[in-house]
Amino acid sequence: SYRTLQAKTRMPPGTSLTATIEVSDDRTTVKGAKQVQLRDGEQHIDLGDLPPGQYLRIASRFDSVVGPDGIVVPELHHYQVRARLGDKLADLTWGTRADWEKGSFDGALGFEPPDRLVTIDGGPAVRH
Secondary structure, X not given: OEEEEEEEEEOOOOOEEEEEEEEEOOXXXXXXXXXXXXXXXXXXXXXXXXXXXXXXXEEEEEEXXXXXXXXXXXXXXXXXXXXXXXXXXXXXXXXXXXXXXHOOOXXXXXXXXXXXXXXXXXXXXXXX
């Protein structure tokens, strides 16, 4: 079962960030969902009203504004979900690549290397 979602954000005026938390047992069928409008700073959201599930997905919608100084975008620094299985508690953390590379938080899920998809220029295509 999922207990809480902690979110740390920075919301410039006029921007918004909406998180939709979905629970599933098969990664396809959504058993329950909760949508929250995040605010600036750090906050804790109760997830106790979601049903237990094997999988949890957080979809984030970023709404930016265009002004005289350019585009202003909300920032998501991290999500942390506290889950419980019997008498065991687990914290799952998702953070930004910049924070991950700085090592500024512990217990985070990893990131793929930025060069995992590389385009190689030049030369004819080779068939095998």
